Amino acid sequence: xxSVAQPEDQVNVAEGNPLTVKCTYSVSGNPYLFWYxxxxxxxxxxxxxxxxxxxxxKGSYGFEAEFNKSQTSFHLKKPSALVSDSAxxxxxxxxxxxxxxxxxxxxxxxxxx
Amino acid sequence: xPEVTQTPSHQVTQMGQEVILRCVPISNHLYFYWYRQILGxxxxxxxxxxxxxxxxxxxxxxxxxxxxxxxxxxFTLKIRSTKLEDSAMxxxxxxxxxxxxxxxxxxxxxxxxxx
Numbered sequence: 140x141x142s143v144a145q146p147e148d149q150v151n152v153a154e155g156n157p158l159t160v161k162c163t164y165s166v167s168g169n170p171y172l173f174w175y176x177x178x179x180x181x182x183x184x185x186x187x188x189x190x191x192x193x194x195x196x197k198g199s200y201g202f203e204a205e206f207n208k209s210q211t212s213f214h215l216k217k218p219s220a221l222v223s224d225s226a227x228x229x230x231x232x233x234x235x236x237x238x239x240x241x242x243x244x245x246x247x248x249x250x251x252x
Numbered sequence: 253x254p255e256v257t258q259t260p261s262h263q264v265t266q267m268g269q270e271v272i273l274r275c276v277p278i279s280n281h282l283y284f285y286w287y288r289q290i291l292g293x294x295x296x297x298x299x300x301x302x303x304x305x306x307x308x309x310x311x312x313x314x315x316x317x318x319x320x321x322x323x324x325x326x327f328t329l330k331i332r333s334t335k336l337e338d339s340a341m342x343x344x345x346x347x348x349x350x351x352x353x354x355x356x357x358x359x360x361x362x363x364x365x366x367x
Contacts, residue, residue, distance in 0.1 A: 171353055182256070182343055182358035183295065190353040229295060233353070238283065238307055239297040240356060 141166045143230045145243035152220045152250050160215040160246045162230030171233035172213045174204055178226045189213060220250045256359035258344050264365045265334055273329045273362045275344030283347040284327045285356060288340040339366045
């Protein structure tokens with residue numbers, strides 16, 4: 140069965156510093172991996188995806204994610220954090236034989252000024 | 253940019269009552285989904301819908317739940333007899349193409365509170 144794990148409930152970073160939000164996955168077959176962000180009282184916004192090709196994928200708002208097959212990881216990164224990046228971040232995997240998305244438990248990112 | 257819209261934003265209902273949550277997917281999308289998020293917990297898949305029928309449903313989506321696309325624009329989730337544990341945020345999502353790598357686009361959700 141497909142699954143994702145986000146080992147950190149919360150990540151705290153000072154503005155201007157690099158940030159990493161961790162995600163590991165378990166899939167059978169090729170992974171289809173996604174990152175979504177949820178701002179307060181809003182739905183899930185798509186940030187980026189990995190399907191195939193370059194291990195470093197770039198997405199919205201300056202975010203990027205690095206796919207590492209040997210470590211089965213797909214960590215979300217940003218070189219310089221902004222206070223406005225504070226939100227809940229979800230890693231997700233697409234079930235390769237079905238249509239649903241399986242979400243991780245979410246990581247709350249807090250950027251302090 | 254086109255959006256998925258959901259109404260109402262907040263629904264308060266007495267236990268045992270029926271509730272209908274409404275969604276207007278992006279206009280040219282063909283695949284539709286409902287997810288829910290109980291407060292403080294992860295987002296869980298409920299059901300997917302394509303070509304006027306359910307493609308897949310989770311264990312959560314029992315006989316109390318149903319989905320419908322009554323016209324060309326709306327996609328609804330009905331809970332026949334609500335329970336306290338149905339209290340959650342319910343998110344609608346849609347997708348335009350069948351390819352597995354296409355992202356789903358989510359609405360802002362309906363907060364359902366069962367009293």
